Amino acid sequence: MSAGLSRIVAVLCLLLVAWTAQAADVVSPQTVEAVRAQGRLRVLVALRDAPATDKLTALPTAKGDAGLIRRLQVKARVDAVLAALPLRSYTLRRRFVLVPAFALDVDLATLRRLQSDPAVLRIDPDVPGRGHADPDAASVLNAVSPLQSLGLDGTGMKVAVIDSGVDTDHSDLHARLVSQQCFCSNSSGIGGCCPNGQATMGGYGSAEDNNGHGTNVSGIILGEGNVAPRGALPHAQLVAVKVLDANNSFCCSSDVVAAMDWVATNHPDVDAVNLSLGTGANFAGDCDTATAYTIALATAVNSLISKGAVVTVSSGNQANSNGMSAPACVSTAMSVGATWDFTGGSVTFLSCTEASTAPKKPTCFTNRSTTTDIYGAGAFVTSAGHTGGTSTYGGTSQAAPMVAACAAALKQAMPASTVTQRIDAMKLAPTTVFDPVSARNYPFIDCVDALRILDGRPALTVYDMEVLEGNIGGQPTNFTIGLSAPAPPGGVSFNIATADTDANNGAIAGRDYGAVQQLGLVIPAGQTTATFSVKVYGDSQVEADEVFRVQVSNVLGARIARGEGMGKIDNDDTSATRTQRPSDL
Incomplete structure (x- = not known):
C-alpha cells in the first residue's frame, strides 16, 4: 500500500472513531439496545439551542418581542428535524413552545437518522416518575x-x-x-x-x-x-x-x-x-x-x-x-x-x-x-x-x-x-x-x-402595655413602638389607632379608655422608638381585667414585624396610684 493511500485510510479511521464517539454522546448504547429489544421506544429528543436567525428577528411581528422570537425559533428547529424523517417512521407524542425538544416513538432506523442529525444534542428514553x-x-x-x-x-x-x-x-x-x-x-x-x-x-x-x-x-x-x-x-x-x-x-x-x-x-x-x-x-x-x-x-x-x-x-x-x-x-x-x-x-x-x-x-x-x-x-x-x-x-x-x-x-x-x-x-x-x-x-x-x-428595612414592633386601673380616670398611658435598627434617612412614619376587641373581657372605648387615632406619627432618622399615649379611665367598681388593641397602618420606611399591641387594664380599686408595666420591652 502506498504511503499516500495509507494516510487516507488512517484519516478515515480517525474520522470513523470520532463519529462513533460523537454518536455515543448523542445516544447511549443502552438506549440503542432498548429500541432493538422492543422494536419501538418512546424517546425524548433534545435539540441544540441556537440564537434566533436574522430571518426570524426581521419579521415585523417579532421585532422587539423576545418571547415570540423564541417560539418561532423553537418551532423552526423542531419542524426541520421532523421534516428530515420519513413519513410514518415515527409517532410524535409531545412538542413544546419554548423548549427545543420533542418526544416520539421510534424504531431503530429512525433512531439512527436522528442520531446523525447535527441539530440533535441528545436522545434518551422518555423516562417515568x-x-x-x-x-x-x-x-x-x-x-x-x-x-x-x-x-x-x-x-x-x-x-x-x-x-x-x-x-x-x-x-x-x-x-x-x-x-x-x-x-x-x-x-x-x-x-x-x-x-x-x-x-x-x-x-x-x-x-x-x-x-x-x-x-x-x-x-x-x-x-x-x-x-x-x-x-x-x-x-x-x-x-x-x-x-x-x-x-x-x-x-x-x-x-x-x-x-x-x-x-x-x-x-x-x-x-x-x-x-x-x-x-x-x-x-x-x-x-x-x-x-x-x-x-x-x-x-x-x-x-x-x-x-x-x-x-x-x-x-x-x-x-x-x-x-x-x-x-x-x-x-x-x-x-x-x-x-x-x-x-x-x-x-x-x-x-x-x-x-x-x-x-x-x-x-x-x-x-x-x-x-x-x-x-x-x-x-x-x-x-x-x-x-x-x-x-x-x-x-x-x-x-x-x-x-x-x-x-x-x-x-x-x-x-x-x-x-x-x-x-x-x-x-x-x-x-x-x-x-x-x-x-x-x-x-x-x-x-x-x-x-x-x-427586606433590609428595620422591623417595626408595637409593644404590649399593662396598667393598673386605679380609681381616677383620664391619666395618660404610653405604648412604645420600637424598631429593630435605627430609622433610615427620612425616618419611619405610620398611622396608629386604638380598637376594641371581641374578647369577653374587652375594654370599651369611651368608658374604659379614650379612643385615639394619630396620623403620621414619626420615628426620626437615627432613632429607634416612639410613644403613643392612651388615656385609661379608672373607677371604684370591682370588675375583671380588660383589654384593648393598638394597631399601626400605612407604615413607610420600615417593615412590620408586629403591627398590633395589646393594652391590659388590671382591676385595682385598693389604690389610686397608677403604675405602668411594659410587658414585653
Whole structure:
C-alpha cells in the first residue's frame, strides 16, 4: 500500500472513531439496545439551542418581542428535524413552545437518522416518575406556618402546582382555582390519563384529581381553611396542571416538560411553580446536561425563571444520601428535602425506619446531595383531601410546597425583588438542620427570617402595655413602638389607632379608655422608638381585667414585624396610684 493511500485510510479511521464517539454522546448504547429489544421506544429528543436567525428577528411581528422570537425559533428547529424523517417512521407524542425538544416513538432506523442529525444534542428514553409522598392515616399534624402575622396572605400572587391535579370543587380550593390543564400520557401510547381519556386536555375539569396528592399539596400552599387546616396563602390564585395518574405516577418526563412549558406560555405572570414529583433516576450533582430529558427539564425550568417564578421541586423519597431525582437536580430549581415535624419514637415510613423523630430532624427517606438547596417540614402534613375533606401525607412532596408558599409571600412583600434574591433570602435564613447520614448542614425554611433578609428595612414592633386601673380616670398611658435598627434617612412614619376587641373581657372605648387615632406619627432618622399615649379611665367598681388593641397602618420606611399591641387594664380599686408595666420591652 502506498504511503499516500495509507494516510487516507488512517484519516478515515480517525474520522470513523470520532463519529462513533460523537454518536455515543448523542445516544447511549443502552438506549440503542432498548429500541432493538422492543422494536419501538418512546424517546425524548433534545435539540441544540441556537440564537434566533436574522430571518426570524426581521419579521415585523417579532421585532422587539423576545418571547415570540423564541417560539418561532423553537418551532423552526423542531419542524426541520421532523421534516428530515420519513413519513410514518415515527409517532410524535409531545412538542413544546419554548423548549427545543420533542418526544416520539421510534424504531431503530429512525433512531439512527436522528442520531446523525447535527441539530440533535441528545436522545434518551422518555423516562417515568412519580409524586414524592405517601398517605399517612395516623397523623393529623399540620406543619404549615401561616404568614398572616406578617400581613402576607397571597393577595395578587399566582402559584402553579404541577401534580395529580386538584379537587376542583373542594370548598378550600374552588375559589382559588383560576386555570386548569392536563398532560398525562399512558405508557402504552394509547389514550391517556386525563379526565377525557386522552393524553392532553384543557379547560374546566381537565385537572380533576383522582389520586389526592395534588389536592394535598395545593392545600398546603393556599387552602382557605374551611374544612382542612388553613394553607399559607389563602388568597393566592391556583393554576393546576395534572401530570400524575390515579397511581400518583407519570409515564413520561415529556409530560412534565409540557406542563412547565404550558405554564410559562399561558401564565407568564406566575410567581411560584411547585413540582412535588420526580424521576426514579437520581443524580449526584447538577443534571442540566446529563440526559435528553434533564436537558429539556432544565430548559423548561429556566423558561419559568425568566418569567419571574421561583420553581420548587421535591428532592425525592429514596433515602439517597448523595443524589436527587429530576427535576430537583436541575441547577436553577430550588430543591427541597424533608424533616420530621414532631417528637416521637420509632417510625417506619416510605421503606425506611427512623429510631426516633424530632422537629427539624432530616427524615430517613429524604434524598439529598451536595446541591440540595433547603429543607422543610414534610412528615406529616394534614391538608385538603380530594374527596372534599382532609388528607394527611408525608414526603418531600409536602416540604416543597411550603417553600413555594414562602417564595410567593416574599414576592408579595417585595414585588420588585428578583428570583435570585428571593431564593438567596430563603437559603440565607439562619435556621439550619444537620443531616447525620451525609454529615452536611442545610438551610431550613424560615419565611420570617427570609423576609428580614430580603427586606433590609428595620422591623417595626408595637409593644404590649399593662396598667393598673386605679380609681381616677383620664391619666395618660404610653405604648412604645420600637424598631429593630435605627430609622433610615427620612425616618419611619405610620398611622396608629386604638380598637376594641371581641374578647369577653374587652375594654370599651369611651368608658374604659379614650379612643385615639394619630396620623403620621414619626420615628426620626437615627432613632429607634416612639410613644403613643392612651388615656385609661379608672373607677371604684370591682370588675375583671380588660383589654384593648393598638394597631399601626400605612407604615413607610420600615417593615412590620408586629403591627398590633395589646393594652391590659388590671382591676385595682385598693389604690389610686397608677403604675405602668411594659410587658414585653
